[in-house]
Each structure stands twice: as structure tokens, then as C-alpha cells.
Amino acid sequence: MKQLDVASLNKKSPYAVEMRSERDYVFHTDYGVTCVVNFMDDYSIWEEGAYQFIIGNETRQKSPNDAKLRDTVACLIEAFFDANPEILLYVCETGDGKEAMRNRLFLRWLKDYEQKDVFFVEHVEIEAEGVMNFAAVIVQKSNPSLESIIADFRAAIEELQKPY
Numbered sequence: 001m002k003q004l005d006v007a008s009l010n011k012k013s014p015y016a017v018e019m020r021s022e023r024d025y026v027f028h029t030d031y032g033v034t035c036v037v038n039f040m041d042d043y044s045i046w047e048e049g050a051y052q053f054i055i056g057n058e059t060r061q062k063s064p065n066d067a068k069l070r071d072t073v074a075c076l077i078e079a080f081f082d083a084n085p086e087i088l089l090y091v092c093e094t095g096d097g098k099e100a101m102r103n104r105l106f107l108r109w110l111k112d113y114e115q116k117d118v119f120f121v122e123h124v125e126i127e128a129e130g131v132m133n134f135a136a137v138i139v140q141k142s143n144p145s146l147e148s149i150i151a152d153f154r155a156a157i158e159e160l161q162k163p164y
Contacts, residue, residue: 001039001051004079013075014068025076029069034058037076042089045156049086070109078115081140087149092134103134120146124157
């Protein structure tokens with residue numbers, strides 16, 4: 001993965017974003033929440049060119065509905081695609097039983113995002129071992145492989161939904 005252009009990102013981002021490591025980007029909200037956004041290689045569907053997008057709350061503090069947080073995450077997604085015009089997967093954390101709420105919030109962010117017409121987004125809900133899992137694929141509509149990416153994603157989801 002190519003690193004994000006943090007200087008350019010911070011010209012648009014409401015919260016100042018710092019690069020912590022090659023794939024970790026951190027920012028602090030007005031409410032004392034430290035967020036870390038990580039982009040990691042994901043080989044679950046594609047052999048290359050796919051990254052999983054993870055939003056973490058390091059301080060584990062409750063975060064109110066914060067438009068600046070939403071807009072900072074949107075700026076990070078834009079910066080990702082500026083540097084890496086490939087595939088981004090969002091998988092909602094399931095460790096605390098709040099995954100449905102986080103998923104609704106993320107989907108609302110995407111719906112409210114001003115550049116939403118630039119991206120193809122498909123989200124899914126999959127039940128596994130009694131736990132509901134939420135995921136989404138995000139791809140630029142200009143990606144020349146868009147149709148095959150969507151087909152691959154849907155086929156993988158269909159396979160995961162088959163009973164054992």
C-alpha cells in the first residue's frame with residue numbers, strides 16, 4: 001500500500017491526522033477520543049489490491065455524534081483512494097455487541113458523504129455462529145475492474161452464507 005499524503009489530507013480534514021506507522025493514521029477529537037484508522041492487506045477475496053479499513057477508538061471513550069469525526073474518516077478514505085485506487089473493505093468489529101450500531105453509523109456517514117457518487121458501496125450482513133457480522137466493499141466507480149470486483153465480492157458473500 002502506498003502511504004497517504006498527510007499534508008494534503010490535512011488541508012481538508014477537520015481533525016489533524018498524523019501518520020503513526022506505515023498503515024496507521026491517528027487523530028484526536030474535540031471530545032478527547034483518540035481514533036486510529038488502519039489499512040491492512042486483505043487477501044480474503046482477492047490475491048492483491050484489497051485493503052481492510054479499520055476504525056479504532058483507542059481511548060475507549062464514548063464518542064458523541066461528531067460531524068468532524070465523520071468528515072475526517074471521509075477524508076482518510078479519499079486520501080486512500082488518491083494513493084491506492086483499488087479495493088477497500090470495511091468489516092465492523094464484533095467484540096462488544098455494538099456492531100449493529102457501529103454499522104448503522106458508518107452507513108449513515110457514507111450516505112451523508114458529499115462525494116458518495118464517486119464510490120460504489122455495497123454492504124452486507126452475515127450471521128456466523130450466532131453473531132451478526134457487517135461488512136462493506138468500497139470501490140471507485142471509475143475503477144476499470146469494477147464489475148468483476150463486485151461479482152467477486154458477491155460470490156464470496158454467497159459462499160459465506162451457505163449452510164455447512
